[in-house]
Amino acid sequence: MQILKFAAAGAMAAAFLCGFPAAAAPRNLIIFVADGLRSHSVTPEVAPALAAVRSEGVDFANSHSLYPTVTTPNSSAIATGHLLGDTGDFGNTIFVGEPLPPPFGASIAGIEDDDAQAVMNQRFGGDYLGETTLLAAARAKGYATAALGKHGPTAIQDVTSRDGLGTIELDDDTGGRDGGHGIPLRAEIAAAIKAAGLEPLPPDRGLNGGGGAYNMAGTLVANVDQQNWFAGVATKVLLPRFKAEGKPFVLVFWSRDPDGTQHGQGDSLNALEPGINGPTSKAAIRNASNDLQALRDALKALGLDDNTDVIVTADHGFSTMSRQSPASPAAKFRYRDVQPGFLPQGFLDIDMSIGLKLPLRDATGDIVHPEQGFYPKHGSLLGADPKHPEVAIAPNGGSDLLYLPGPGAKALAPKVVAFLTRQDYVGAIFVNDALGAIPGSLPMSRIGLIGSARTPQPSIMVSFKSWSTGCADPEMCGVEIADSGQQQGQGIHGSFGRQDTHNFMAAIGPDFKTRFVDPAPVSNADWANTLAHIIGVQLSDNGHLRGRVMGEALTEGAAVPEVRPATLRSEPAANGFVTVLNIQEAGGETYFDAAGMPGRTLGLKP
Numbered sequence: 001m002q003i004l005k006f007a008a009a010g011a012m013a014a015a016f017l018c019g020f021p022a023a024a025a026p027r028n029l030i031i032f033v034a035d036g037l038r039s040h041s042v043t044p045e046v047a048p049a050l051a052a053v054r055s056e057g058v059d060f061a062n063s064h065s066l067y068p069t070v071t072t073p074n075s076s077a078i079a080t081g082h083l084l085g086d087t088g089d090f091g092n093t094i095f096v097g098e099p100l101p102p103p104f105g106a107s108i109a110g111i112e113d114d115d116a117q118a119v120m121n122q123r124f125g126g127d128y129l130g131e132t133t134l135l136a137a138a139r140a141k142g143y144a145t146a147a148l149g150k151h152g153p154t155a156i157q158d159v160t161s162r163d164g165l166g167t168i169e170l171d172d173d174t175g176g177r178d179g180g181h182g183i184p185l186r187a188e189i190a191a192a193i194k195a196a197g198l199e200p201l202p203p204d205r206g207l208n209g210g211g212g213a214y215n216m217a218g219t220l221v222a223n224v225d226q227q228n229w230f231a232g233v234a235t236k237v238l239l240p241r242f243k244a245e246g247k248p249f250v251l252v253f254w255s256r257d258p259d260g261t262q263h264g265q266g267d268s269l270n271a272l273e274p275g276i277n278g279p280t281s282k283a284a285i286r287n288a289s290n291d292l293q294a295l296r297d298a299l300k301a302l303g304l305d306d307n308t309d310v311i312v313t314a315d316h317g318f319s320t321m322s323r324q325s326p327a328s329p330a331a332k333f334r335y336r337d338v339q340p341g342f343l344p345q346g347f348l349d350i351d352m353s354i355g356l357k358l359p360l361r362d363a364t365g366d367i368v369h370p371e372q373g374f375y376p377k378h379g380s381l382l383g384a385d386p387k388h389p390e391v392a393i394a395p396n397g398g399s400d401l402l403y404l405p406g407p408g409a410k411a412l413a414p415k416v417v418a419f420l421t422r423q424d425y426v427g428a429i430f431v432n433d434a435l436g437a438i439p440g441s442l443p444m445s446r447i448g449l450i451g452s453a454r455t456p457q458p459s460i461m462v463s464f465k466s467w468s469t470g471c472a473d474p475e476m477c478g479v480e481i482a483d484s485g486q487q488q489g490q491g492i493h494g495s496f497g498r499q500d501t502h503n504f505m506a507a508i509g510p511d512f513k514t515r516f517v518d519p520a521p522v523s524n525a526d527w528a529n530t531l532a533h534i535i536g537v538q539l540s541d542n543g544h545l546r547g548r549v550m551g552e553a554l555t556e557g558a559a560v561p562e563v564r565p566a567t568l569r570s571e572p573a574a575n576g577f578v579t580v581l582n583i584q585e586a587g588g589e590t591y592f593d594a595a596g597m598p599g600r601t602l603g604l605k606p
C-alpha cells in the first residue's frame with residue numbers, strides 16, 4: 001500500500017516536472033547542514049545568516065527530521081533522498097550480525113565513523129546504503145563535488161567514494177587526526193590548502209571537546225577554531241578552484257555546531273534549566289551561522305551567487321537530557337561515574353536483563369555486573385550465549401534499537417514489548433512487521449522503516465519519554481530520557497518528540513521562491529529529490545521509499561499540496577499503554593510529527 005502510494009507520487013512529480021524549462025547554465029549547489037539545529041532556535045539576534053536565508057528565501061516551517069532523530073540516518077536521507085527503511089541507516093549505532101573485523105570487533109557498530117563506513121560497505125554489497133547519492137550522481141554528470149565538516153555524516157554524502165579521487169572529502173579524521181585512517185586527501189588539494197596559508201590538517205576541537213563529567217561542568221566554548229578551518233578551506237581553496245575549473249559544483253558543509261556544543265555544554269550541570277538554551281549553546285548556533293555567512297560572502301565575491309542555490313537543513317532537533325526515572329532498577333545501583341540515583345548508560349539493558357531474567361553482556365560479549373558498579377556503554381547483548389544473543393540493544397540517545405536475532409524471536413517479542421510498556425521512561429514502541437501486531441506498539445512500516453535495507457532491520461524500536469520544562473514554546477525547552485553519555489542538563493536527541501523531529505530547513509537561490517513560507521510538510525528525504533531535479537540527475541530506486549520534489553518552494557513552482565493530518569493509535573497493551581502517532585500526508589508522502597504514549601511525548605496530539 002505504502003509502496004504504491006510512493007510510486008504514484010513519483011509519477012505525478014515526473015508529470016509536472018516535464019513542463020520545466022531547462023536551465024541555461026548548470027546550477028551550483030551548496031548544502032549547508034547545521035547539525036542539531038532546532039527550527040525555533042534561529043533568531044536574527046542569535047543567528048543572523050541562518051535567519052536571513054529563512055526570511056529572504058524559503059522558510060520550511062513544517063519541516064521534519066526522520067526518526068530516529070540522530071545524525072547518520074538523516075545524513076543517509078539527505079544523501080540519497082530515501083527514507084531509512086531503504087538506506088538501512090537505522091541509527092548512529094546499529095546491530096550488524098557477525099562482529100565487524102578488528103579494530104571494531106563488535107556486532108553493535110558505531111557507524112558515525114569513516115573507517116566503520118568503509119567496513120560497512122564491504123559487508124553490505126559495496127554500498128551499505130544501497131542507493132545512489134546526490135553527490136555521486138552529480139559527479140557522474142561532470143560536477144565537481146566536495147563534502148567537508150563533521151566526521152561521519154560528511155563521508156556518507158558520497159558513501160562509495162572513499163579513495164579521495166572522486167568527491168573531495170575533509171573531516172575531523174582527515175590525516176588520521178581522529179585516530180582512524182580517514183579518507184585520503186589528494187596531494188593537489190593538500191598543496192592548495194598550504195598555499196592558502198591554512199594549517200595542513202583540521203585542528204581538533206580543543207576545549208570544545210571537553211564534555212565534563214557528573215561532577216564537573218562541560219565546555220563553555222563553541223567549536224569555532226575547527227570550523228573556521230573547514231570554512232577557510234571551502235572559501236579560500238574549494239570555491240575558487242571550482243570557479244577556475246569552470247565546472248558546476250555541489251558542496252556539502254556539515255557544521256558540527258550546534259550539535260557538538262549542545263551535547264557537551266557546561267551551562268547547566270545536573271539541572272534541566274537553562275539546559276541547551278544557555279550562552280554556550282547560543283554561541284554554537286551563532287558559530288554555524290557565521291560559517292554560512294562566510295560561504296555566502298565567498299560566493300558573492302567570486303560572482304557565483306547568482307547561479308548557486310544554498311539550502312540549509314539540520315539532521316535533527318534537540319532536547320535537554322534527564323537521567324531520572326523513579327522506578328528504574330538500574331538507577332538503584334551505585335556507579336563510580338554516575339550521580340547517585342541517576343540512570344546510567346544502558347539502563348534499559350540492565351532493567352531488561354533483570355525483568356526478562358537474561359544475562360547482561362556488553363557489545364563484545366563480556367558479562368556486565370551492575371551490582372558491582374558497571375554498566376554497558378556501547379550497547380548490550382542479552383542471553384546465555386554471546387555468539388547467539390536473544391536480544392541485542394543498540395543505544396541511540398533518545399531511542400534504543402532492539403534486535404531479536406535468534407530463532408525464538410516471534411515468541412520473545414510480545415514479552416519484550418510487555419516489559420517495555422511497564423517502564424516509566426518508555427514513550428513509543430514500534431515493532432517490525434515480520435513479528436506480527438503486538439498490543440501497545442505500531443508497525444515499523446507505518447514510519448517508513450521497512451524497505452529495501454541491506455543492513456539487518458531492528459525488531460523493536462523504543463523512543464524514550466519527553467516533556468517540556470514549561471516555557472512558552474515547548475519545543476524550545478524539551479527534556480528527554482536518553483541512553484547516552486551526557487549528563488543531566490546537557491543536550492541530547494533521538495526521540496520521537498516534536499522538539500527532536502522539528503529540524504531547521506530553509507533555502508535561497510535562483511531556483512527557490514523569495515520570502516515564501518512553505519506550509520506543506522517536508523523532510524530530510526525531500527532535499528536530494530528536489531536538488532536532483534534542479535541539476536537534472538537521476539537518483540536510484542532500489543527501494544521505493546523516496547521523498548518528494550518540493551515543487552511548491554521552487555520558482556517554477558507547483559501548487560502547495562493538500563495537507564491531510566491524521567493520528568494512528570495502537571491497540572492498548574494489557575496495562576493500557578498505547579503508542580499514538582501524529583502524521584501529515586501531502587504530495588503522496590507521509591510525514592511523522594511525533595509518536596508516543598499521550599503524556600509522555602512532547603508535541604503529541606492525543
Ligand SMILES: [Zn+2]
Pocket residue numbers: 036071259260263493
Ligand atoms: Zn548529536
